Amino acid sequence: MPGGLLTDLYELNMAVSYLRRGMTGSATFSLSVRKLPKHRGFLVAAGLDDCLTFLQDFGFAQDDLDYLGSIGFDDRAIEDLASLRFDGSVWAVPEGTVVHAEEPILEVTAPIAVAQLVETVLLNRITLHTTLASKAARYVLAAEGRDLVDFAFRRTQGSDAAIAAARDSAIVGFVATSNVAAARRYGLQVAGTMAHSFIEAFPSEEEAFRAFAQDHPTRTTFLVDTYDSLNGVATAIAVARELGITDRVGIRLDSGNLDELARDARAILDEAGLPGARIFASGGLDEYEVAELVRAQAPVDAFGVGTQMGVSADAPYLDSVYKLVEYDGRPAMKLSTAKATAPGEKQIWRSGGDEGDVLGLRDERAPAFGWEPLLVEVMRDGTRLEAPDPILRMQHRFQEELVRVPTKAKRLSHPEHVEVERSPALTALTRQTQADALTRAGLTEPRSSD
Amino acid sequence: MPGGLLTDLYELNMAVSYLRRGMTGSATFSLSVRKLPKHRGFLVAAGLDDCLTFLQDFGFAQDDLDYLGSIGFDDRAIEDLASLRFDGSVWAVPEGTVVHAEEPILEVTAPIAVAQLVETVLLNRITLHTTLASKAARYVLAAEGRDLVDFAFRRTQGSDAAIAAARDSAIVGFVATSNVAAARRYGLQVAGTMAHSFIEAFPSEEEAFRAFAQDHPTRTTFLVDTYDSLNGVATAIAVARELGITDRVGIRLDSGNLDELARDARAILDEAGLPGARIFASGGLDEYEVAELVRAQAPVDAFGVGTQMGVSADAPYLDSVYKLVEYDGRPAMKLSTAKATAPGEKQIWRSGGDEGDVLGLRDERAPAFGWEPLLVEVMRDGTRLEAPDPILRMQHRFQEELVRVPTKAKRLSHPEHVEVERSPALTALTRQTQADALTRAGLTEPRSSD
Secondary structure: OOOOOEEHHHHHHHHHHHOOOOOEEEEEEEEEEEOOOOOOOOOOOOOHHHHHHHHHEEOHHHHHHHHHHOOOHHHHHHHHHHHHOOOOEEEEEOOOEEEEOOOOOEEEEEEHHHHHHOHHHHHHHHHHHHHHHHHHOOOHHHHHOOEEEEOHHHOOOOOHHHHHHHHHHOOOOOOOOOEHHHHHHOOOOOOOOOOHHHHHHHHOOHHHHHHHHHOOOOOOOEEEEOOHOOOOOOOOOHHHHHOOHHHHHHEOOOOOHHHHHHHHHHHHHOOOOOOOOOEEEOOOOOOHHHHHHHHHHOOOEEEEOOHHHHOOOOOOOOOOEEEEEOOEEEOOOOOOOOOOOOOOOEEEEOOOOOOEEEEOOOOOOOOOOOOOOOOOOEEOOOEEEOOOOOHHHHHHHHHHHHOOOHHHHHHHOOOOOOOOEHHHHHHHHHHHHHHHHHHOOOOOOOOOOO | EOOOOEEHHHHHHHHHHOOOOOOOOOEEEEEOOOOOOOOOOOOOOOHHHHHHHHHHHOOOOHHHHHHHHHHOOHHHHHHHHOOOOOOOEEOOOOOOOEEEEEOOOOOEEEEEEHHHHHHHHHHHHHHHHHHHHHHHHHHHHHOOOOOEEEOOOOOOOOOHHHHHHHHHHHHOOOOOOOOOHHHHHHHEEEOOOOOHHHHHHHHHHHHHHHHHHHHHHOEEEOOOOOOOOOOOHHHHHHHHHHHHHHOOOEEEOOOOOOOHHHHHHHHHHHHHHOOOOOEEEEEOOHHHHHHHHHHOOOOEEEEEHHHHHHHOOOOOOOEEEEEEEEOOEOOOOOOOOOOOOOOOOEEEEEOOOOOOOEEEEEEOOOOOOOOOOOEEEEEOOOOOOOOOOOOOHHHHHHHHHHHHHOOOOOOOOOOOOOOOEEEEHHHHHHHHHHHHHHHHHOOOOOOOOO
């Protein structure tokens, strides 16, 4: 799929004008999140791999062009679009990196027509993945080392989103997913047991458990709450004994007071001589409920996490923007009283210590010895410079990053944001660019907002 | 894409057990929303077309089967799955129909293995589309007849979701979308002008407007707020006069106090002799802001609606479930103190008048003369019984439906829900099925909750 029509009409309008007028100057667009949602103290950058795949395949098929002809684009426009490819460069923060408000996650430099055309998909992909990875990271904080499994597929906003939820939750440390297609695509561990309907389809719970264990000797976690959870635990024990699988049985609780039920179930299992039997909890859990169960030391070994994570229910989008910061060698910015985007190609510098990040220009030096640049060149002349990161590498990156996030930014409720300082060079360029833009607009001070 | 791996692992576990054990009895699963989100007084059923397409193509490709072998399914399981197709029947509420909590949107009847396997995608699709159509309907209520255009693509949760947002908002009456791929796929009107970056790429706003109007003589809505909105309006007028297009110019406001700016812009346009120039407003509008602008009689002709609609920001998912209601000729239900799903194959009856709906069994008669059944058979033996509804037909259906929704359920804030009565036959079957299930579980009263 060359993907050229996966865009907003206005991108095509603009691209056609640029191409017709020979405006082939190089443009840099910077993609960042202006402001974090209320309960996010940091974000986890994600979605780059999808973006690079899209850019590599970008173009228009003949039937795309035919359609554009049918909605009013003339022959010249279509001829100009026909040969368009993405042959630019991309600098980006690697996936799994912690980022803050106003820090560019990705910067694209290409002839302005094509750099503009790809805006819609780049924003869509980075917003989706960063939203989901950042939400899933909250469960990781809440779970304090207990296992987390993605169960979100059935209620995500489409299949793309389901695959993204599985992948992005893996990046931040979820151990498995129920989503078979995602597991295959990304080589993830896949997990799943049975639904209540399975129990109901058999004459009794005991018969259902027995059949399941016989048919799936390696998957012997029994869903015990179809009729009565603690009776279900007893039935699971009886079947495990009968089949000689007491060493590898587990139970899943999907309803009721999970804290109480987990303690009672644990006691019953221990008393029956099954101290190794794992207890799995699920059922619409948000990160606060997970944190509460962990804080109360409920004997839950693993949490199945669905909808709340899969749609990032409390913050289902980010205030992400894709702003022109340089065109044809000239820095650019939209005038605004409130939220000026900084001009120029950027770099983010992160210290090894307690200092916050510094946002500067790409060609500046490090603020001091030992500071690391976060943005790296990942595509040049339309070609990826490296193979996609394996999930495991992104996981390690996130684990290392998370340790360095200040505690106050890791609180689940009302976390504090991390301040990002601007380098003197960036501040000076911002002032100069704003003054130039005012002059061009014939104004003495900015009057628009946003 | 046969789609067999677009599922949760547990569906495959269960299906494999059913197939191995010769449990080929027919099962009916009922898909409904248990409880509406806080600010939803009704839902707009949507997503059926996606479901039927999925069911028609359902199956496993050889590489799907190879993957299943690699994660532990044995040869017999793979052989059983290899030939699986969806050859069942579907009853559903047509898209664009208003539905309430606990009313089945879709019921699937098929051999239990395949009816179970398709759960994940059916839930995903109905939840996504119904969520988005129901959210978009709130904008339609708010706009009171003014035009609405979908601008959501850049921040929806993936491309599936963007295409769904364009389609579902069209079903409830949006007049156009910015999403070119969705417009092509569904034959929707496509809309779009220019971004701020376009203005910034030219030496001046005037030159940008002139170039745009020359290149796109049929798309002459100017984005006026890059530097200063009212200056921008004056520039738009000057360019329109110069090019002789004062009869078809429009402006778009994307920031600032839209009420005030729209009034000022209207006055300037009228004074300049352009009373026909349309004013378009956009910029992160939620339905309350649209309603407020309409209530204040701000002279806005059309609203561009993005993120808030495209992710259904205040309610990004629904409490949707897919419950076994009948298996092998026997009604089924999960025991629950709180939220028992009613057993048996259903029908929803709607009166032409003020009465609420009646939820009954599929083979019952209408409660009284003139009541209409909402669930219709749309697929039999795995084959669609009718071609997909054109968008226009769904639009008409929704318009007719909306008139019949009680005013109290159409309030944007804290709407009242519409009560759905259960027929005596359904109530009796529920009691009987519950008693039978208790007996099978060896209990005297339900103890699990859900």
